[in-house]
Amino acid sequence: MLIVQKYGGTSVGNVDRIKNVAKRVAKTANNGNKVVVVVSAMSGETDKLISLAQQISANPQEREMDLLLSSGERVTTALTAMAVEDLGIKARAFTGWQAGIVSDSVHTKAKIEKINTERVKAALDEGYVVIVAGFQGITEQGDITTLGRGGSDLSAVAIAAALHADACEIYTDVDGVYTTDPNIVPGARKLEKISYEEMMELASLGAKVLQTRSVEFGMKYNVPIVVRSSFNDNPGTLVTKEDADMEQVAVSGVAYDKNQAKVTIKSVPDKPGIAARIFKTIADANIVVDMIVQNTSTDGKSTDLSFTVAKTDAQKTRALTEELMRGLGAAGVDMRDDIAKISVVGVGMRTHSGVAATMFETLANHGVNIMTISTSEIKVSCLIELKYMELAVRALHEVFGLEGAVQK
Ligand code: ADP
Ligand code: ASP
Numbered sequence: 001m002l003i004v005q006k007y008g009g010t011s012v013g014n015v016d017r018i019k020n021v022a023k024r025v026a027k028t029a030n031n032g033n034k035v036v037v038v039v040s041a042m043s044g045e046t047d048k049l050i051s052l053a054q055q056i057s058a059n060p061q062e063r064e065m066d067l068l069l070s071s072g073e074r075v076t077t078a079l080t081a082m083a084v085e086d087l088g089i090k091a092r093a094f095t096g097w098q099a100g101i102v103s104d105s106v107h108t109k110a111k112i113e114k115i116n117t118e119r120v121k122a123a124l125d126e127g128y129v130v131i132v133a134g135f136q137g138i139t140e141q142g143d144i145t146t147l148g149r150g151g152s153d154l155s156a157v158a159i160a161a162a163l164h165a166d167a168c169e170i171y172t173d174v175d176g177v178y179t180t181d182p183n184i185v186p187g188a189r190k191l192e193k194i195s196y197e198e199m200m201e202l203a204s205l206g207a208k209v210l211q212t213r214s215v216e217f218g219m220k221y222n223v224p225i226v227v228r229s230s231f232n233d234n235p236g237t238l239v240t241k242e243d244a245d246m247e248q249v250a251v252s253g254v255a256y257d258k259n260q261a262k263v264t265i266k267s268v269p270d271k272p273g274i275a276a277r278i279f280k281t282i283a284d285a286n287i288v289v290d291m292i293v294q295n296t297s298t299d300g301k302s303t304d305l306s307f308t309v310a311k312t313d314a315q316k317t318r319a320l321t322e323e324l325m326r327g328l329g330a331a332g333v334d335m336r337d338d339i340a341k342i343s344v345v346g347v348g349m350r351t352h353s354g355v356a357a358t359m360f361e362t363l364a365n366h367g368v369n370i371m372t373i374s375t376s377e378i379k380v381s382c383l384i385e386l387k388y389m390e391l392a393v394r395a396l397h398e399v400f401g402l403e404g405a406v407q408k
């Protein structure tokens with residue numbers, strides 16, 4: 001079998017843990033498998049590099065940022081290869097570009113365009129375990145890129161797809177995907193399996209156990225993804241195609257996201273083309289907008305327009321909207337980041353009614369005010385004050401009956 005294993009930041013967080021990863025890799029190789037390993041930087045390392053850049057410059061160039069950030073994964077890739085060799089197994093370390101990962105040129109959140117697998121395949125055929133640096137690629141022009149936070153998951157899934165691997169195992173510090181973050185709700189239950197669609201919603205709504213784009217990629221190329229712990233041998237969670245069982249429950253998970261900021265442009269003229277202008281400008285800056293609310297104007301002339309963006313894009317968005325505001329004749333821009341988005345997700349929502357009503361009622365019973373609501377076929381999200389986040393997650397987890405013993 002050809003197995004792709006990805007080890008996250010905590011799993012390679014120090015020398016002993018890298019040696020532990022090497023043992024697991026060696027075991028898989030000794031069982032007769034071809035193994036490709038994708039590693040993240042040591043935990044905290046990417047944040048440290050970002051902070052260094054911020055201390056140097058208020059506005060570091062994104063191209064240079066990527067060169068900097070990609071270094072964290074180079075370190076663990078080389079060290080992991082050394083640790084595997086030490087156990088008597090041949091190993092080769094590759095950077096993203098050496099592994100043929102070609103991306104577009106949107107620095108700091110590049111998309112993988114293709115993978116030239118020749119070098120990796122040749123090394124596997126020569127009997128090497130291949131260790132690839134996650135989170136990075138290279139443009140056609142030869143510039144190093146990174147794939148967005150949590151992007152090593154995407155590297156692993158994309159490599160698994162390109163190599164037609166038999167399995168893509170994501171090893172992390174929890175032993176699977178739970179009904180909500182087990183670090184917030186100790187009573188959260190491990191799921192035996194989850195559909196790509198639900199996992200994609202959970203991830204995009206804040207459950208960082210898998211990067212959203214990695215799940216999207218997995219769904220597109222039908223890569224079976226298993227989330228497991230690198231610290232034990234518990235069975236993990238399979239992310240797979242939806243089946244009939246999955247529709248039985250209305251809500252399968254609760255997610256939270258405290259990394260958003262809410263922008264309000266006040267007294268925007270109420271006429272055609274204004275929203276298009278605002279969001280085109282923001283999209284052109286490669287900023288992803290999430291929840292959008294626009295009220296109808298009471299005076300027929302102007303209205304407030306609110307939307308959310310990632311906190312990391314907040315300053316860039318403020319600068320853009322303030323400039324737009326002057327051109328549009330709006331009254332001002334407000335920004336707040338003491339907010340959280342909480343969401344309930346489940347494919348069963350397509351057939352069960354009343355989920356949104358139960359969610360709103362539960363929040364009301366706990367005195368939590370809802371600022372913004374957004375829904376899709378399989379999720380309901382509410383924006384609330386950050387200080388109520390944990391309370392809200394616990395209350396929703398309970399009201400939808402998600403507590404329970406760990407599934408085996
Ligand atoms: P890695 O460094 O291995 O990539 P991450 O920190 O990115 O790990 O992701 C694992 C973390 O995701 C867990 O420690 C947990 O706190 C968080 N998490 C959030 N929601 C969930 C969920 N529904 N199930 C499991 N883990 C979750
Ligand atoms: N090291 C990168 C990050 O912290 C990528 C990853 O861990 O997947 O976002």
Ligand code: MG
Binds near residue numbers: 008153209210211
């Ligand atoms: Mg991660």
